[in-house]
Amino acid sequence: MSIFRRLRASGPRVRPELDDVQLGRVRRQLGSAGRLAPDDIQIDQVERLLLEAGRDPDRRAHRFAVLAEAAAPSAFSRSWRLRRRGADPMVFEGWVELVRGRAAGRMDDARAAADHCYRAAEVAPGDPMPWVVLLGILRLMRAEPRQLYAVLAEVTSRDPWNREASLQMLRYLSPEECGSRSSQLDFVETLRASAPPASPVAGVELVALVDEHDRTAAKGGVEALLARRLWTHSRAAGALDAALAAWPRQGHLRHATALADLNLLAYALVQAGRVREAGAVFEAIGDTVTEWPWSLDGDPIERFTYWQAKAL
Incomplete structure (x- = not known):
């Protein structure tokens, strides 16, 4: 699936599935089902979608994450687990509980969600997904660092460059949670x-x-006015330069969430005052917008469209 597409007449849209068309179709069907009990056709569609991802843990993680968000308001995850055997239904229910926990700021039954992950890991010992979800659960529980690092080791032993697990750990190590700027x-x-x-x-x-x-x-005052200077420091400027030189090139980024990283790069360039340099990145993005990080400055569609027009 190519991530390089021309702007559509409909304009930019937030697409959690990014360029995964099949995933988008199933996501919308799950979302439109509301709180109705799922039928076997819906379950078959989700199972087929995950099966088609094969042994690509990156694609599987992206599909799990998007579907869990869509299924969180419904009883789909529990019904799937009760109707079918295997590791995926257990992982999925754990992921859905994690989504609900993030929204509420706490999990109603973290132990039960973690148990689903441990049972799934026993059924599919080579699959990193149970450990990825468990890492998110431990993060939400503010568990001790040694526990998270132990689970992260389980993930990386099966998938060394797991994006979801790395982002979970990064946020856990932030000053807002259980770490500091230096630990990040x-x-x-x-x-x-x-x-x-x-x-x-x-x-x-x-x-x-x-x-x-x-x-x-967010600190306001003088620090807020000087926030843009962060992007002139050698570390930040070097990261932007390296990404700008490679990421927009066709075929360079091939992972499932490449469009999310391109949105991230475009946003960072805008914040750094390098709007004209972002043109190639916006071209590569096309019309697929990610909620974050554009939502940090307001409505993501409005912010993306404004800066896209400036850059192009």
Whole structure:
């Protein structure tokens, strides 16, 4: 599936599925079902979608994450687990409970969700997904760092460059949660030193920089006025230069969430005052907008459209 598409007449739209057309179709069907009990056709569609991802853990994680968000308001996850055997229904219910927990700020029954992950790991010992979800659960519970690092090791032993797990760990290590700016930097440096430049974790450093920019701007006063200067520091400027030189090239980014990383790069360039340089990135993005990080400045469609017009 190519991520390089021309702007459509309909204009930019937020698409959680990004360029995964099949995923978008099933996501909309799950979302439109509301709270009605799912039928076997819906379950078959979800199972087929995950099966078609094969052994690509990056594609599977993207599909799991998007479908879990869509299914969170309904009883789909529980019905699927009760009707079918296997690891995927258990992982999915754990992921849905995690989505609900993030929205509420706490999980009603974190132990039960974690049990689903452990049982799924026993059924499918080579699958990183149960451990990815467990990492998110432990993060929400504010568990001790040693527990999260142990689960992260389980993920990376099965999928060394797992984007979802890396982002979970990055946010856990933030000053807002259980870490500090220096612990985040250490984590990013470790990734940068070991991961291939076009791997699924390529955008983690930019996520950390955008978080830092937002954190500084939120303080208000003089610090907020000087937030843009963060992008002139050698570390941030170097990260932007490297990404700008490679990411927009056709075929360079091949992972499932490549369009999300391109949205991230376009936003970071805008915040750094490098709007004209973002033109090639907006061209590569086309009309697929991600909610974050554009929502940091207001309505994501309005912000994206405004800066896209400026850049192009």
